[in-house]
Amino acid sequence: MSDVFVASDHFAHASKILQEDAVTMSNISKSFGATQAVDGLQLTIKRGETVALLGPNGAGKTTTINMLLGLLSPSSGSIQIFGIEPKKAIQHSLVGAMLQEGKMIQGIRVGEFLDFIRNIHPTPLEKSALMDIAGLHEIANRRLDRLSGGQSQRVKFAMAIAGNPDLLLLDEPTSAMDVESRREFWTSMRSYADAGHTILFATHYLEEAEAFASRVVIIHSGRIAIDGTIQDIQQQYGGKQMIFTSSDASDFDFTQFPGVQRYEKQNQRITLHTTDADSTIQALITSRCSWQDITITKGNLENIFLSLIHKGAAQ
Amino acid sequence: MKEYIRLESLRTVRDPLYSTIAVIAPIGFYLLFAGLFGSSPHEPGTLSGNIEIMVSMAVFGGIWSCLVATSPRIAFERSNGWTKHLQLLPIPLRSILIGRMIVAIVFALPAMILVYLTAVIAHGVSLPAHLWIAMALLMWIGVWPFAILGVVLGYLTNSEASFGVTFGIYQVISALGGLWVPPAILPESILRIGKLLPTYQAANLGWHIANNQFPTWYSAWILLMWAVIFAIIVILMAPKATKIQ
Numbered sequence: 419m420s421d422v423f424v425a426s427d428h429f430a431h432a433s434k435i436l437q438e439d440a441v442t443m444s445n446i447s448k449s450f451g452a453t454q455a456v457d458g459l460q461l462t463i464k465r466g467e468t469v470a471l472l473g474p475n476g477a478g479k480t481t482t483i484n485m486l487l488g489l490l491s492p493s494s495g496s497i498q499i500f501g502i503e504p505k506k507a508i509q510h511s512l513v514g515a516m517l518q519e520g521k522m523i524q525g526i527r528v529g530e531f532l533d534f535i536r537n538i539h540p541t542p543l544e545k546s547a548l549m550d551i552a553g554l555h556e557i558a559n560r561r562l563d564r565l566s567g568g569q570s571q572r573v574k575f576a577m578a579i580a581g582n583p584d585l586l587l588l589d590e591p592t593s594a595m596d597v598e599s600r601r602e603f604w605t606s607m608r609s610y611a612d613a614g615h616t617i618l619f620a621t622h623y624l625e626e627a628e629a630f631a632s633r634v635v636i637i638h639s640g641r642i643a644i645d646g647t648i649q650d651i652q653q654q655y656g657g658k659q660m661i662f663t664s665s666d667a668s669d670f671d672f673t674q675f676p677g678v679q680r681y682e683k684q685n686q687r688i689t690l691h692t693t694d695a696d697s698t699i700q701a702l703i704t705s706r707c708s709w710q711d712i713t714i715t716k717g718n719l720e721n722i723f724l725s726l727i728h729k730g731a732a733q
Numbered sequence: 734m735k736e737y738i739r740l741e742s743l744r745t746v747r748d749p750l751y752s753t754i755a756v757i758a759p760i761g762f763y764l765l766f767a768g769l770f771g772s773s774p775h776e777p778g779t780l781s782g783n784i785e786i787m788v789s790m791a792v793f794g795g796i797w798s799c800l801v802a803t804s805p806r807i808a809f810e811r812s813n814g815w816t817k818h819l820q821l822l823p824i825p826l827r828s829i830l831i832g833r834m835i836v837a838i839v840f841a842l843p844a845m846i847l848v849y850l851t852a853v854i855a856h857g858v859s860l861p862a863h864l865w866i867a868m869a870l871l872m873w874i875g876v877w878p879f880a881i882l883g884v885v886l887g888y889l890t891n892s893e894a895s896f897g898v899t900f901g902i903y904q905v906i907s908a909l910g911g912l913w914v915p916p917a918i919l920p921e922s923i924l925r926i927g928k929l930l931p932t933y934q935a936a937n938l939g940w941h942i943a944n945n946q947f948p949t950w951y952s953a954w955i956l957l958m959w960a961v962i963f964a965i966i967v968i969l970m971a972p973k974a975t976k977i978q
Contacts, residue, residue: 489820509823517821520814523806525744537736538824574818581823 539581759794807887808895875935
């Protein structure tokens with residue numbers, strides 16, 4: 419009789435976890451003394467999403483991740499990971515994380531360290547699979563304190579996924595990697611995401627967010643400034659840029675053209691920021707403005723990011 | 734905790750600060766001092782130099798084993814963010830701390846036994862079996878408080894200062910506690926301080942037993958008092974020492 423209860427209880431717990439959102443942060447604030455690092459953050463991440471967390475230095479990215487991991491407690495608001503407290507989620511091996519800092523300990527070989535990490539999790543990944551994913555085969559016998567920056571990042575990645583966690587939190591995972599290891603890293607990351615795991619990563623590299631995230635959250639001054647898919651954001655905030663040279667540009671006010679939000683003029687070089695490139699180019703052709711060497715580029719996150727920071731600085 | 738104990742044990746086995754200072758140095762010093770002063774005649778009822786120095790050096794090695802597996806590692810991990818990584822593992826920090834102290838005291842035992850073996854082989858020291866066992870066991874327990882002291886020092890220092898501070902304190906309390914110079918020739922004023930130290934009292938357990946006497950309760954109380962003081966400091970400091978900035 420008691421066995422039945424244990425079994426059904428276990429099932430109830432597991433199915434509850436399956437129904438919950440991966441991350442629920444409601445109205446989170448965190449201050450350190452007089453500094454408000456995070457200010458009323460509201461964020462829900464569904465199972466299976468890959469979310470990039472972007473923002474300038476000091477925007478509150480690391481503080482947010484530390485709170486999601488239970489390393490810091492919010493000053494106010496509540497955080498749930500699969501419906502439970504962050505610290506409990508860690509104890510249940512539901513969350514894995516890769517942190518920015520942290521020198522490796524001395525005297526332990528990579529292989530021995532993986533054995534240790536695997537043995538403390540209830541349902542770890544197979545050791546060979548883990549070494550495949552993180553690319554550790556050739557350094558299995560090296561000591562942890564004698565690894566290069568990129569190699570120790572790979573060990574930290576293995577450490578994060580060893581317990582096969584449902585949610586993976588990565589704080590600037592590729593910061594110590596060269597171009598080649600960065601590409602390999604994201605390939606591993608993608609296969610981990612494809613297996614249905616939820617991933618939240620903070621990054622400085624906008625191209626990483628564009629390439630790997632299904633959703634981008636930009637925080638600025640401890641608040642969410644932008645939240646959406648890359649396509650949404652590009653449409654809503656990025657638009658397109660139309661660049662050309664013109665000898666008589668000073669006669670024209672390009673903001674009168676359809677779709678143009680603003681423009682820049684540098685000598686004869688004009689950059690129009692437009693939300694509707696088709697209408698803008700038609701207006702340009704029918705206008706009497708002279709133009710040469712026209713290129714149209716998709717607005718990228720970098721531009722959005724820059725305009726956001728400038729806006730913040732102006733306030 | 735079992736897994737963590739295995740990990741820390743590997744670190745200790747490979748730690749040159751353990752093998753040189755806790756294992757090789759006490760044996761070397763024993764051979765040196767026992768060779769110089771060990772066989773001089775002693776008054777009836779007192780210990781021969783061979784045995785007295787054996788006890789001192791065993792305690793000296795055992796203490797360092799307790800300190801080296803705790804203080805420098807804790808300080809390094811706190812300074813370099815490793816403590817943060819440990820908090821992301823499904824093991825409570827308390828188990829990690831206890832596992833670390835267990836490794837520290839377990840590795841004190843071989844360091845101490847090697848000094849006894851050196852005394853037997855090099856200077857033919859012999860004691861009845863029951864005295865060997867009682868002495869080795871009680872002296873081993875006598876160095877346990879130093880594992881807690883190591884945690885205190887690990888919390889108080891950063892990775893740069895830890896080794897120097899720990900080694901310095903180790904040398905000072907060893908000297909004041911009569912491990913370097915036989916207590917009989919220490920000045921009375923220093924000996925009065927020395928007798929309040931856990932270094933002196935851990936060795937005093939061994940000096941009594943080797944002389945076929947019961948150790949004094951005073952030794953036990955002093956060691957227990959220091960263990961409790963260190964433990965209270967650890968409990969008070971732990972929340973702040975492991976906090977993430």
